[in-house]
Amino acid sequence: METALKKCGHCAREKLLSEFGWQNHATDILRKSCKECDSRAEKLFGIEDEYEARRSARLFLKYGISPREEAQLLADQNGACAACGEIPEGKRLLVDYCKEYNVVRGLLCPACSKMVSRLGSDLSMMRKTMAYLQASVSGF
Ligand SMILES: [Zn+2]
Ligand SMILES: [Zn+2]
Secondary structure: OOOOEEEOOOOOOEEEHHHEEEEEOOOOEEEEEEHHHHHHHHHHOOOOOHHHHHHHHHHHHHHOOOHHHHHHHHHHOOOOOOOOOOOOOOOOOEEEEEOOOOEEEEEEOHHHHHHHHHHOOOHHHHHHHHHHHHHHHHOO
């Protein structure tokens, strides 16, 4: 019997672990929000498609962004990545969220999203990387 409790990141109630869905079964990670909050968020936007409803619920619970706001961002960026300006073929842009300031910075292609999460909001790291790249280019 599992009796450990976990606090839901959304409704902030202490619940049994069985009240949480899996974030990642392979690595034994439970979702931050409870099943009840998940299913409520899934119904929130009245999206018929199950996959889309889940996706919207995840984005909403994680970043507080609604499907409408996401669509607006996408329109503002003309469907292109906010960093490199490319439109990834057959892939969706990902929400780039700044944990430090709790804001959605924009939508990024998968490659830029990876790069940004590696660099984080640490600009000194970015400057070092740029200096490295510039030094190698000026050598030619
Ligand atoms: Zn909850
Ligand atoms: Zn990009």
